[in-house]
Amino acid sequence: MPDTMTSTADSYKYGFVTAVEADTIQKGLNEDVIRLISSKKQEPPFLLEFRLKAYRWWLEQVEPRWAHVTFPPIDYQAIRYFSAPKPAKPKLGSLSEVDPEVLATFERLGIPLGEQKRLSGVAVDAVFDSVSVGTTHKEVLAKHGIVFCSFSEAAREHPALVESYLGSVVPFNDNYFAALNSAVFTDGSFVFIPKGVKCPMDLSTYFRINAAETGQFERTLIIAEEGASVSYVEGCTAPMRDENQLHAAVVELIALDDATVKYSTVQNWYPGDQDGKGGIYNFVTKRGRCAGRNSKISWTQVEAGAAITWKYPSVILKGDNSVGEFYSVALTNHCMQADTGTKMIHLGRNTRSTIVSKGIACERSRNSYRGLVRITPGAEGARNYSQCDSMLVGDACEANTFPYIEVGNNTAVVEHEATTSKISAEQLFYLQSRGLDKEAAVSLLVNGFCKDVFKTLPLEFSVEAVRLLEMKLESSVG
Amino acid sequence: MLTIKNLHARVVEGTPILKGISLEVKAGEVHAIMGPNGSGKSTLARIIAGHPDYQVTDGTIEYEVNRRRQNLLDLEPHERACAGIFLAFQYPVDVPGVSNAVFLRASFNAVCRYQGLPELDPLDFDDLLKEKLAMLDMNPAYVDRPVNVDFSGGEKKRNEILQMAILNPRLAVLDETDSGLDVDSLKLVAEGVNRLRTPTNATLMITHYERLLKYIRPDVVHVLDAGRIVRTGDYSLAEEVERRGYDWLQGAGAA
Ligand SMILES: Nc1ncnc2c1ncn2[C@@H]1O[C@H](COP(=O)(O)OP(=O)(O)OP(=O)(O)O)[C@@H](O)[C@H]1O
Ligand SMILES: [Mg+2]
Numbered sequence: 116m117p118d119t120m121t122s123t124a125d126s127y128k129y130g131f132v133t134a135v136e137a138d139t140i141q142k143g144l145n146e147d148v149i150r151l152i153s154s155k156k157q158e159p160p161f162l163l164e165f166r167l168k169a170y171r172w173w174l175e176q177v178e179p180r181w182a183h184v185t186f187p188p189i190d191y192q193a194i195r196y197f198s199a200p201k202p203a204k205p206k207l208g209s210l211s212e213v214d215p216e217v218l219a220t221f222e223r224l225g226i227p228l229g230e231q232k233r234l235s236g237v238a239v240d241a242v243f244d245s246v247s248v249g250t251t252h253k254e255v256l257a258k259h260g261i262v263f264c265s266f267s268e269a270a271r272e273h274p275a276l277v278e279s280y281l282g283s284v285v286p287f288n289d290n291y292f293a294a295l296n297s298a299v300f301t302d303g304s305f306v307f308i309p310k311g312v313k314c315p316m317d318l319s320t321y322f323r324i325n326a327a328e329t330g331q332f333e334r335t336l337i338i339a340e341e342g343a344s345v346s347y348v349e350g351c352t353a354p355m356r357d358e359n360q361l362h363a364a365v366v367e368l369i370a371l372d373d374a375t376v377k378y379s380t381v382q383n384w385y386p387g388d389q390d391g392k393g394g395i396y397n398f399v400t401k402r403g404r405c406a407g408r409n410s411k412i413s414w415t416q417v418e419a420g421a422a423i424t425w426k427y428p429s430v431i432l433k434g435d436n437s438v439g440e441f442y443s444v445a446l447t448n449h450c451m452q453a454d455t456g457t458k459m460i461h462l463g464r465n466t467r468s469t470i471v472s473k474g475i476a477c478e479r480s481r482n483s484y485r486g487l488v489r490i491t492p493g494a495e496g497a498r499n500y501s502q503c504d505s506m507l508v509g510d511a512c513e514a515n516t517f518p519y520i521e522v523g524n525n526t527a528v529v530e531h532e533a534t535t536s537k538i539s540a541e542q543l544f545y546l547q548s549r550g551l552d553k554e555a556a557v558s559l560l561v562n563g564f565c566k567d568v569f570k571t572l573p574l575e576f577s578v579e580a581v582r583l584l585e586m587k588l589e590s591s592v593g
Numbered sequence: 594m595l596t597i598k599n600l601h602a603r604v605v606e607g608t609p610i611l612k613g614i615s616l617e618v619k620a621g622e623v624h625a626i627m628g629p630n631g632s633g634k635s636t637l638a639r640i641i642a643g644h645p646d647y648q649v650t651d652g653t654i655e656y657e658v659n660r661r662r663q664n665l666l667d668l669e670p671h672e673r674a675c676a677g678i679f680l681a682f683q684y685p686v687d688v689p690g691v692s693n694a695v696f697l698r699a700s701f702n703a704v705c706r707y708q709g710l711p712e713l714d715p716l717d718f719d720d721l722l723k724e725k726l727a728m729l730d731m732n733p734a735y736v737d738r739p740v741n742v743d744f745s746g747g748e749k750k751r752n753e754i755l756q757m758a759i760l761n762p763r764l765a766v767l768d769e770t771d772s773g774l775d776v777d778s779l780k781l782v783a784e785g786v787n788r789l790r791t792p793t794n795a796t797l798m799i800t801h802y803e804r805l806l807k808y809i810r811p812d813v814v815h816v817l818d819a820g821r822i823v824r825t826g827d828y829s830l831a832e833e834v835e836r837r838g839y840d841w842l843q844g845a846g847a848a
């Protein structure tokens with residue numbers, strides 16, 4: 116093959132570092148560090164208890180290695196567990212008190228937070244390293260009884276809600292990284308949509324890692340009460356560094372009777388350089404509980420960054436007639452490794468789930484879909500449809516599909532389809548010979564491959580996702 | 594319009610395939626290229642379109658439209674397409690996930706942009722598409738299907754002609770577009786090509802069969818063998834090939 120399939124230098128345009136004065140703590144992890152984090156955040160006592168319980172459990176576990184990824188042992192004592200930009204004035208909370216450098220950073224990332232410039236149809240919570248630096252549109256949302264704020268603020272202002280739902284979907288001892296997160300999480304977003312309220316705008320969180328040698332452990336909790344609905348979007352980036360950085364998040368979603376939660380992610384963490392040096396380890400536990408009848412939880416993810424992704428946004432279909440969805444595009448290039456998929460656990464009657472996964476593997480990367488569909492004996496009439504497609508760009512990459520299907524009720528209908536295809540030089544030439552330049556040709560091919568997933572994203576994010584994939588692929592297709 | 598001089602080409606860092614081809618196609622002309630399997634016909638067509646598998650080691654290809662002469666080898670494949678060159682593939686490529694309609698409009702508008710012409714919005718483009726579909730007697734249902742995926746051999750070939758009709762090229766290179774077509778399709782394709790036959794356009798037709806040439810009368814016929822043009826003549830050369838095969842021409846060498 117000619118040089119069309121070799122890569123050129125990748126440009127990660129979010130790779131800059133912001134010089135800010137930061138409040139950081141010593142590296143390393145022990146109970147004192149956890150107490151320190153908890154006290155910095157002025158948390159209620161139940162939270163410190165939750166953290167310590169998780170930490171003690173975590174200490175006795177070993178790092179899981181079943182995912183189809185390889186990485187050297189992580190030294191948890193070499194990580195800093197808290198780093199926050201120092202406010203211009205002593206207390207964070209209002210944008211005028213945020214270090215202007217931090218605001219400029221978000222502006223550069225395309226997330227202006229200031230009153231005049233902010234995105235009109237979307238409320239944003241901006242998280243910089245370990246803290247939320249600001250949340251927009253709060254007042255408007257409050258009129259509807261909606262709470263949208265940083266997790267830390269929620270713990271102080273709405274402790275009862277936090278206490279009753281925290282860990283209810285992902286228990287502190289769910290898995291190694293969830294336990295670590297439960298012990299040391301620093302910030303994230305909290306959303307509460309009261310009964311009968313349809314959230315009038317998209318809510319979103321933008322996570323930015325800035326400080327070196329620091330892990331980001333965010334925690335997000337979204338609760339939609341009876342008949343409520345919300346669409347939530349998260350995005351993220353980090354500077355380019357030669358060392359790996361750990362991002363271990365936990366997201367819990369709860370949907371009560373007739374409620375709908377739609378959660379979309381456009382993940383663009385720094386993936387390391389072409390030879391696999393540096394990059395973010397993205398070890399994330401995301402799970403939703405369709406607790407009520409006719410409730411619906413829908414995950415859409417576009418995973419285009421991170422050195423390693425280990426992530427299975429899942430749905431527990433508890434309520435009768437509840438619906439779970441997982442739409443995923445995972446793109447890996449250079450030496451990236453992704454092991455991602457979902458779990459659909461059918462408990463209630465007539466529960467339905469849909470899985471659409473599109474993996475795109477380029478260069479020497481490794482891209483695996485791993486998914487579980489479990490129909491428990493009580494799940495009369497449950498249905499699942501799974502479609503898992505892989506696209507290979509080049510010859511040195513790897514795409515795998517690991518579907519696990521457990522059917523405990525013979526009224527269930529489970530369908531699984533999988534395909535593997537390849538972007539060939541011949542396809543590109545064909546499109547080029549019809550007047551499309553290489554970028555346009557690749558974009559047409561990839562959009563075609565991913566369109567079933569992209570169409571589930573809110574419009575402006577689907578445009579963003581398309582652009583992100585085009586940019587990544589440009590460097591991989593030559 | 595197209596002037597090829599002493600063209601030598603090989604597979605990138607591989608064996609030589611074309612060994613000194615010279616050819617001139619003038620505006621308004623139709624040339625046919627015949628020749629045994631493996632003689633280099635498709636290679637010539639693909640090099641004209643800019644396929645990256647091949648390397649030109651000697652010779653030139655010039656392309657002239659509107660009194661503007663360009664070294665074709667300097668242009669990227671998409672630039673050649675935008676400048677009015679169209680290759681109908683011997684083996685059209687599947688493009689899963691992309692519907693014919695989306696593909697055709699993207700392609701049409703890319704060419705318009707390049708030529709500084711206004712793009713067509715989806716509705717106007719739809720009208721254009723309907724008109725061309727009717728002309729080729731093609732089922733409109735094709736346009737919503739992914740490009741070439743699960744198309745029959747003949748449908749793929751017709752789909753190439755549909756693309757050609759939409760893009761309205763100056764120089765059409767048809768690589769065995771007649772192979773695999775039934776008689777009715779052949780007539781339709783020939784009509785499509787003949788319609789494009791204007792004093793300012795030209796066609797280079799690669800074929801094994803004289804039957805196509807019955808419908809599209811070429812001005813010039815070339816026979817290619819082992820990477821060289823071994824004979825050039827008029828329509829009667831095609832008839833002779835049909836009768837006698839290629840044996841008598843082989844080893845004749847370049848004239
Ligand atoms: N990309 C390539 N890599 C290796 N060999 C090639 C390549 N392209 C063409 N060839 C070789 O060059 C020679 C000419 O091939 P070409 O496809 O041009 O023949 P053709 O005249 O079109 O034949 P046919 O009538 O069978 O279509 C053949 O021997 C073929 O195997
Ligand atoms: Mg051929």
